[in-house]
Structure formats: C-alpha cells, structure tokens
Amino acid sequence: MRFQGYGLEVKNLDFWLFVGDLKRGVLGRAGLAIVLCVALAACGSSGSDESKAKGDAAASGKGKAGAEEVVVEIARARALSGGQEVVATGAFRREREIDLAFRIPGVLREINYREGDIVAQGAIVATIDPTQVEAQIAQAQAQATQASAGVGQAQEQVRSAAAAISSAQAGQAQAIASAAQAEANSGRAQATLVQARADMDNARREFQRDQALANKGFVSPARLDARQTRLDVANANVRAAEAGVVAAQQTAIAARAGISVAGAGVNQAQASSGAAIAGVRAASGRADAARAGVNAAAFDRRWARLVSPASGVVLTRVAEPGEITAPGQPVLVLADEKSPLILRTPISDRDVARVKVGDAARVTISSIGSEVSGRVSRVAQRADPQTGAFDVDIQVDPRAPIKTGFFAEARILATSGDLAPKGQVVIPAEALIEAREGAASLFTLAGDNKTAKRVRVGFVGFRGGEAIVTGLAIGSAIVTAGGAYVTDGSVLLPVERKNQ
Numbered sequence: 001m002r003f004q005g006y007g008l009e010v011k012n013l014d015f016w017l018f019v020g021d022l023k024r025g026v027l028g029r030a031g032l033a034i035v036l037c038v039a040l041a042a043c044g045s046s047g048s049d050e051s052k053a054k055g056d057a058a059a060s061g062k063g064k065a066g067a068e069e070v071v072v073e074i075a076r077a078r079a080l081s082g083g084q085e086v087v088a089t090g091a092f093r094r095e096r097e098i099d100l101a102f103r104i105p106g107v108l109r110e111i112n113y114r115e116g117d118i119v120a121q122g123a124i125v126a127t128i129d130p131t132q133v134e135a136q137i138a139q140a141q142a143q144a145t146q147a148s149a150g151v152g153q154a155q156e157q158v159r160s161a162a163a164a165i166s167s168a169q170a171g172q173a174q175a176i177a178s179a180a181q182a183e184a185n186s187g188r189a190q191a192t193l194v195q196a197r198a199d200m201d202n203a204r205r206e207f208q209r210d211q212a213l214a215n216k217g218f219v220s221p222a223r224l225d226a227r228q229t230r231l232d233v234a235n236a237n238v239r240a241a242e243a244g245v246v247a248a249q250q251t252a253i254a255a256r257a258g259i260s261v262a263g264a265g266v267n268q269a270q271a272s273s274g275a276a277i278a279g280v281r282a283a284s285g286r287a288d289a290a291r292a293g294v295n296a297a298a299f300d301r302r303w304a305r306l307v308s309p310a311s312g313v314v315l316t317r318v319a320e321p322g323e324i325t326a327p328g329q330p331v332l333v334l335a336d337e338k339s340p341l342i343l344r345t346p347i348s349d350r351d352v353a354r355v356k357v358g359d360a361a362r363v364t365i366s367s368i369g370s371e372v373s374g375r376v377s378r379v380a381q382r383a384d385p386q387t388g389a390f391d392v393d394i395q396v397d398p399r400a401p402i403k404t405g406f407f408a409e410a411r412i413l414a415t416s417g418d419l420a421p422k423g424q425v426v427i428p429a430e431a432l433i434e435a436r437e438g439a440a441s442l443f444t445l446a447g448d449n450k451t452a453k454r455v456r457v458g459f460v461g462f463r464g465g466e467a468i469v470t471g472l473a474i475g476s477a478i479v480t481a482g483g484a485y486v487t488d489g490s491v492l493l494p495v496e497r498k499n500q
Contacts, residue, residue: 069493070452072482074445076497077425077472085463086355086412088392090345092402094335095377095393098310101330102128103303108321111331115317119308119334126306126331137294144290151287154279161273168269172262179255186248193241200234207231310336313404341402342377345410346389354414355379361394361412365402372400376412424460428497429467431478435459440469443479443486445494452479452490 106128113125207227213219316333319325343363347355361374378393394410396402433441433454440459443452458470472478479486480497 069450069491070482070485071493071495072452072479072486073497074477074494075428075431075480077427077469077474077476077478079425079474086347086351086414087409088345088347088351088412089407089409090343092341092343092406092408093404094312094337094339095342095395096310096336096339097315098312098334098336099330100125100306100308100332100334101328102126102306102325103327104128105324105326106130106132106304108319108323108325108331110321111317111319113314113317113332115314117314119312119314121308121311123308124305125308125334128304128306128325130304140290140293140296144287144294147283147287147290150283151280154276154283157276158273158280161269161276164269165266165273168262168265172259172266175255175258175262179252179259182248182252182255186245186252189241189244189248193238193245196234196237196241200231200238203227203231203234306331308334310334310338312337315404335404340395340398341404343374343394343396343408343410345392345394346384346387347392348389349383351414352379352390352392355392355412356414359412359414361410363394363396363408363410365400365406365408367406368401370400372396372402374410423470424468425470425472425474425476426463426466426468427472427478428480429462429465431480432459432467435467440467443488444472445477445479445492449477450492450494452486452488452492454488 109127109129111126112123113119119125207224207230210219210224210227214221214224312334314332315335317331318333319329319331325331355376357376357379359376361376362371363374364371374394374396376392377395378391380391383390392412394412427442431442433443435441436459438459440457441454442457443454445451446453455471457472460468460470462468477494479492479494486492
C-alpha cells in the first residue's frame with residue numbers, strides 16, 4: 001500500500017502496527033483519524049501497484065457495488081462484569097471512639113480536657129466528689145462489724161444448744177434407767193402377790209381342815225385359833241402384795257412417761273441446735289455480704305477518678321463541672337489515635353444491598369486535593385433510626401495526610417446484588433454514534449464480516465470509558481475508530497482491537 005503524495009510505502013502489516021501505536025497514545029485518536037484519512041485516499045488511488053497486479057475489480061479495493069473499503073478498528077461486546085459505582089460522601093473518623101463515663105453517680109468536681117485536646121493513656125480526665133462514696137464505705141464497714149458480732153452471738157447459741165442436747169440426753173438415759181428399775185420392781189411385786197395368794201390358799205385349807213376336826217373334837221380350840229390367825233395374816237399379805245403391784249405398775253408407767261418427756265427434751269434441744277447452726281450460717285452470710293459491700297464501696301472510690309484507657313484526641317466534651325452524672329452517662333468522647341482512620345459514609349437502602357465488605361473504593365479528599373484508594377471494612381446491618389441511612393466504613397492508606405473530620409467523596413465499586421441484568425453488555429464508549437433517551441446507534445459487522453450495519457440498541461449508561469447497552473450479543477463486532485467514515489452498507493477493512 002502506498003500513501004500517494006507523501007512518498008511513503010508501507011506493507012499492510014506494518015501499517016496496522018503503526019495504527020496500533022497511534023491508538024496507544026503516540027499521536028492520540030486525532031492522529032489515528034488523520035492516518036485513516038490518508039489510508040482512504042491511498043486505497044482510492046488508481047495508480048497503486050497492488051491494483052495493477054490484481055484484477056480491476058478486486059485489486060482496486062472495491063467490493064460490492066464498487067464501494068471502496070474503509071479501514072476501521074473493531075471491538076467485541078463483552079459480558080457485563082465487575083461492579084457498579086456507589087457514590088457517597090462522609091467524614092473521616094477513628095474506627096474506635098470511646099465514650100468515657102463514670103461507673104457510679106455523683107457530682108462532677110473537675111473535667112481536665114476539652115475538644116481537640118490530646119489525652120495520654122492513663123491520664124485522669126475527670127473526677128467526681130467522693131463524699132458520698134466515703135459515706136458508703138463507712139456505712140459498709142459498720143455493717144460488716146455488726147455482722148461479725150452477730151456471727152459470734154450465733155456461735156454462742158450453738159454452744160448453748162449443744163450443752164442442752166447433752167443434758168437432755170443424760171436425762172433421757174436416767175429416765176430409761178428409772179423405767180427399767182420400775183419394771184423390775186413391778187415384776188417383783190407380781191411375784192410377791194403370787195406367793196401371798198399361795199400362802200393364803202394353804203392357810204385357808206389348813207383352817208378348814210382343823211375346823212372340821214375341831215367339830216369332832218379332835219383339834220383343840222387353841223390350834224383352830226392359830227389357824228385362823230395365820231389365815232388372817234395371809235389375807236393381809238395378799239392385800240399388801242396387790243397394793244405393791246399397783247404401786248409398781250404406776251411407777252413403771254411414770255418411768256415410761258419420763259422416757260417420752262426426756263426424748264422430747266432431746267428433740268427440742270436438737271431443734272434448738274439446728275436453729276442455732278442456721279443462725280450461724282445466716283450471720284456468716286450477712287458478714288460476707290457486709291465485707292463484699294466494703295469491697296464494692298472501696299472499688300467505687302477508685303471510680304471517683306475517670307482514667308483514659310487509651311491515647312487519643314477529645315472529640316466531644318459532654319458535661320461540665322458541677323453537673324450530676326449518672327452511671328454510664330458519657331462525660332467525654334475520645335478517638336483512639338492507635339485505631340485506623342476510616343471514612344464513614346451513609347448510603348441508601350437501595351445501595352447498601354449492592355455493597356459488601358472488601359469492595360474497592362476511590363476516595364477523593366478535596367481539602368488536600370488528592371485521591372486515595374480504599375476498601376470497605378464494615379457495612380451497617382441496620383439503618384440509623386434518625387436518618388434512615390446505612391453507615392459504610394472505608395479504610396484508606398494510613399500514610400495519607402488525613403485528619404479526623406476531613407470530608408471526602410467515595411466511589412465504591414459495588415460487587416454484590418444484581419449487577420449484571422440479563423441482556424446487558426459492555427462496549428467502548430467511542431463506538432456510539434448517538435445516545436439519548438435510553439437508545440443509541442452504532443455500526444456492527446454484518447454476517448459476511450466486511451459490511452457495515454447500523455443498528456439501534458438500548459442505552460443503559462456509562463461506566464468509566466465504557467458504555468452499557470442492550471440488544472447486542474456477546475462477541476458482536478462493533479466499529480470503534482474510523483466509524484466517522486462509515487455508512488450503512490460500507491465495505492470495511494476491519495482491524496481487531498487488542499487487549500480489550
């Protein structure tokens with residue numbers, strides 16, 4: 001191929017390499033357009049050596065209906081991949097912000113820092129009046145002393161109950177011995193009664209026999225009187241023995257009752273001992289609780305001074321000296337300088353569904369006029385109740401000269417959700433001839449791979465230097481550079497774009 005008028009002759013391969021160099025930025029796209037114009041002029045020359053070597057129709061660079069070939073660059077339609085940008089603005093802050101608050105209530109005596117002050121770890125940032133805490137300690141110590149005395153009293157009651165148990169058990173043993181003796185006496189009385197009745201029966205028989213003999217004159221009256229006296233004595237002995245049996249039985253009954261009474265006394269003493277032991281346990285528990293109260297009050301005294309747990313800068317001073325603070329109520333808000341800086345940006349519920357941790361972001365900081373790369377480190381799981389937005393935290397390069405409070409704009413390359421709706425493809429933006437109201441026009445290669453065909457496609461939007469369209473198949477050849485010299489039906493000499 002020869003560029004007539006320029007004194008330059010280049011083979012086809014060298015020419016396209018040259019075009020590629022131009023496209024890569026040697027002369028820019030304007031230079032490429034100039035070269036394409038020169039190429040069109042060269043292709044139209046009737047004096048080229050190639051036209052003379054090949055037949056009149058084919059060698060002259062003419063195709064259908066005598067049309068001249070137009071040198072163009074083509075690219076292929078690609079599937080939509082990667083993410084879509086979510087644009088959000090926010091302010092830089094430390095990832096760890098600490099609400100410094102007292103554990104106990106009280107009146108604020110002093111606050112040593114204000115907004116913007118640097119606080120060292122371990123520094124006393126605020127104090128409260130310790131008078132109430134000291135009173136609580138004194139009260140707890142008095143309760144502990146009283147509880148300890150109660151333990152001593154309860155232990156003395158246990159010792160008294162143990163002595164009562166021993167005494168009751170001794171009485172019970174004595175009652176058992178007395179009952180045994182009474183049972184033995186009752187047995188002896190029964191035996192005496194049996195003997196007395198036997199003696200009375202013998203005396204009666206002897207009297208009755210001598211009485212019969214005395215009636216016949218064989219026994220003297222004096223002997224009969226002796227028999228009578230013996231019988232009377234035997235009757236008296238029987239009555240005495242019966243009385244002795246009754247008395248012994250009553251004594252035995254009383255002894256057995258004594259055993260029951262003694263047993264009841266033992267049970268009562270044991271119950272008193274159990275109550276005394278329970279009293280010792282209760283008193284010990286009160287003493288332990290009182291000592292715990294002393295320790296808690298002493299611990300609270302340490303909390304009368306609020307110490308910074310980390311080095312950082314004071315973001316907010318919430319209270320002032322003289323105010324009453326409640327447990328857990330923040331006094332200062334501290335940003336931990338050792339924690340990384342993050343950009344916290346609120347985004348809508350529609351956008352948060354497309355963002356996930358790890359997504360890349362480009363962060364523009366207008367105050368220092370620079371752009372830094374970042375990555376999403378946290379996505380809020382619920383919306384802020386006041387704004388309805390979801391907070392997204394972005395970590396950036398820690399070497400960037402950023403301060404807490406700098407505002408920035410973040411462009412997050414969202415990679416979650418429905419990012420590639422069906423039918424959408426990506427093409428180079430310069431392939432579009434026109435684009436408006438959701439529609440666009442461009443040239444593609446027809447089925448013969450050399451004829452230009454103007455088609456209408458759906459236009460979704462731009463993504464950087466690319467356009468998102470519908471109505472094209474993946475892999476379709478689209479005319480990019482040189483499209484300005486193409487009309488519908490033009491015969492093309494296509495060059496495939498590399499490194500798409």
